[in-house]
Amino acid sequence: MKKVTLYTLSTCPWCRKAKKFFADRSIPFTYIDYDLADETIQRRILQELDAAGATGFPFAKIGDEVISGYQPGRYASALGS
Amino acid sequence: MEAESRKKALHYFFEKVVEPLGFKFTPDAELVDFLLEQEVMLEGKHGIPFCPCQPIRNDRARDMQIVCPCIPFHREHFDAIKRCWCGLFVHKDVIDPDSLPQLPPKEAGRE
Numbered sequence: 001m002k003k004v005t006l007y008t009l010s011t012c013p014w015c016r017k018a019k020k021f022f023a024d025r026s027i028p029f030t031y032i033d034y035d036l037a038d039e040t041i042q043r044r045i046l047q048e049l050d051a052a053g054a055t056g057f058p059f060a061k062i063g064d065e066v067i068s069g070y071q072p073g074r075y076a077s078a079l080g081s
Numbered sequence: 082m083e084a085e086s087r088k089k090a091l092h093y094f095f096e097k098v099v100e101p102l103g104f105k106f107t108p109d110a111e112l113v114d115f116l117l118e119q120e121v122m123l124e125g126k127h128g129i130p131f132c133p134c135q136p137i138r139n140d141r142a143r144d145m146q147i148v149c150p151c152i153p154f155h156r157e158h159f160d161a162i163k164r165c166w167c168g169l170f171v172h173k174d175v176i177d178p179d180s181l182p183q184l185p186p187k188e189a190g191r192e
Contacts, residue, residue, distance in 0.1 A: 011119040011133035012167070013112060014183055034136055046138060053187040055155075056135040056166045069183035 002063035002079060004029035007045050009057045010036055014070035018058040021072050027079065088117040091130060091149075095170075099150050104159075104170040107178045116169045120149055134167035161189035 004022055008015035010033045022029040034045050034057065049059055054068035061067075062078035092113075096106065106113050119133035131137055135147040146154040152165055159165050163172040164181045171178050 009134060009136070011123065013115055014134060014168070042136075046136060049136070052185075054185050055158075056132070056185075068185035068188075071182060071184075 005061040006031035007059040015058040158186045
């Protein structure tokens with residue numbers, strides 16, 4: 001199974017939907033709430049967002065694929081389902 | 082000012098700002114309520130109602146571009162996806178906000 005990592009904000013409803021997407025399908029995932037993280041982790045997340053041309057959250061990494069925004073169809077495709 | 086009063090004040094103010102830009106509040110009342118609540122909380126914490134779905138970078142010039150309503154700073158992107166990033170505002174002609182995918186700038190306009 002592909003590794004799933006989410007970068008999210010605790011204030012963002014689309015981030016909650018993204019977490020729910022994976023939780024509802026019993027797909028293991030880890031997440032970091034950017035706004036609750038320390039500065040070192042925040043800098044690292046921003047570097048990844050900027051490199052991907054992303055401007056906001058949620059930001060999903062599924063295997064080698066990165067997906068910016070809440071895009072359930074692309075989540076499913078990336079998972080291979 | 083208590084949160085509910087501030088939410089109403091932001092709603093009143095934002096409506097006047099986004100209307101001339103061709104946007105309106107999303108018809109999803111639950112989403113509006115949730116996002117305004119988050120903005121009131123962010124305003125209480127930072128002194129500014131930042132977008133609840135974009136990162137505060139501790140870079141003033143960049144952070145000013147995510148103060149709600151941030152439409153003027155992202156006009157081309159938001160016009161292409163017919164919504165702002167967090168979905169609080171949609172183009173005036175939008176009836177079904179669920180039909181609008183949350184696409185990043187480099188993917189906007191592909192569909």
